[in-house]
Amino acid sequence: MTSDARVVVIGAGLAGVALARRLGELGVPALVVGEEEHRPYNRVLLAEVLAGRYAPEVIALPGPAGEPVRGRVTGIDRAARRVRCADGTEITYGTLVLATGSNPVLPPLRGLFGADRRLPEGVHAFRTMDDCLGLARAVHPGVRAVVVGGGLLGVSAARALAARGAQVVLAQQAERLMERQLDPVSSGLVRRHLTGLGVEVHTETRVRDVRCAGGAVHSVELADGYRLDTDLVVLACGVRPRTGLAEEAGLAVRTGVLVDDRLRTSDPYIRAIGDCAEHDGTAYGLAAPALEQAGVLATLLADPDATARYTGTRALTRLTLAGDEAPAAPAPFLDLAAFGDPDPRPGDDVVQLADATRGTYRKVVVRDDRVVGGVLVGELGTVGALARAWEGAEPLPDGTPLLHLLTNDGGS
Structure with a gap:
């Protein structure tokens, strides 16, 4: 046909x-x-x-x-x-x-694939609707789950599994969660949020081995030899x-x-x-x-004669972490947004506002009078204005108090 x-x-x-x-x-x-x-x-x-x-x-x-x-x-x-x-x-x-x-990137873990090159029972990628529905069928309160990867996808998966009542361990090879988007303070707040949902977080930790019996996963082994018994393994190692x-x-x-x-x-x-x-x-x-x-x-x-061009995107990462579906006690939302480069260079101006009690954090980095990056956790009231300033890459008006970038009320 x-x-x-x-x-x-x-x-x-x-x-x-x-x-x-x-x-x-x-x-x-x-x-x-x-x-x-x-x-x-x-x-x-x-x-x-x-x-x-x-x-x-x-x-x-x-x-x-x-x-x-x-x-x-x-x-x-x-x-x-x-x-x-x-x-x-x-x-x-x-x-x-x-x-x-x-x-999805499938990491080179020993025991990950059988002779038929299929994932063992209990090991799931997390990329498609079928992946999601397969995981949903396997999850129930008390099930043990190991999430491999602590980027945006891994953090989202760990939160979702905890919301379903699973006992979740998240293993991240880097030194902090979401290291590509967040600075150490905001990453720490995300970690605190996940811990509050019952997720056990391990950073600077590499999973090296998947152990199976009868075609089904029963444990994973970390690079230091420590073994985690588990019913599920979720691979969230990027795409x-x-x-x-x-x-x-x-x-x-x-x-x-x-x-x-x-x-x-x-x-x-x-x-x-x-x-x-x-x-x-x-x-x-x-x-x-x-x-x-x-x-x-x-x-x-x-219109083939159109002058439209794609010249690149300055992407904003925005994520709502919500534990309010956990069967035990409701947990709060944690909203976060990150854009550009939140890690300052020598000579950059940095403004930070943090409230440890409320778990909120706001930071903006200014270089040559231009907003080049920032991260907000818990309070996103200024994210629209900050993102526009960053996307436009225009110099800030002369005399702009930098604190105004992070406040809705002029810094009062």
Whole structure:
């Protein structure tokens, strides 16, 4: 069977669906091909589904006209401008857009894979709706869980598991949680929050071994030889751009599929956006750049003469950690936002406000009269103004008291 569409989008995640929806608004026909059985959903909110705060349908994305075609693309014929699907379907394109997303990083742990290269029973990645639903079925009050990885994904997973009543241990190889986004003080507040939910946090700790019996995990071993008995292991070690189709088709790939400012790959008829794309040396792996790329590309595909360009995204990390679904006693929310570089250089101006009793912390870094980074925990009233100042990269007005950047009331 052969079908035709002007624009074919491979991937029904946030980037692909946002692109198709915007193209529809601009009157450009687009066909989305997605391999997951579930309706397109917001992957950012999977932890809330795992925590039991949202049902899966709540995080469904508003889709374009027409449901995505379900199928797995197995190859791209660039000469014929056609993609092949696992069921034998061939789809012809005028422009092909790769929005294939990313795969979870599976660490090189001894015992992680059996002879069939499948994860043992009880060991879960945490990337897709199926991963999330599989974990939700396995979690019950008192179950023992080890989360490997203390970045944004690992912290979210640990909080969600604790909300379901699991006994959670989080093992982080770096010296602090979310070290890419947070400074030591704000990371410490996140750690305190997780500890308050009953999560046992180990930093500067590497898991080296997964122990199984009868095909099911029963413990993990740390690099220092300490063994943790467990029923579940959650791998939250980051993601890697999904580039297999692009590589097999002969497109230029480094970390991700290389694209220019018009989001073109090395083939002028193929574009790439979202987690799988690498622009100007950066593969973002975040929602904000994916949405911005989708908007720019929709404009360009609707009007090839448009001057729109993608020049990079200054991404804001925002996360709500909530323990209010824990079966024991309600725990407070912990809101945090981080942007830019929160670690000052010599000569930078730094303003910090901390309240140890309330567990709040605000910090902004100013370099050459420009906001270059900051982090807020617990109180986000000024995040909008700070993020705008940072994104604009404009000098602060002369005479601006730096304390005003962190207060809603002029510092009183």
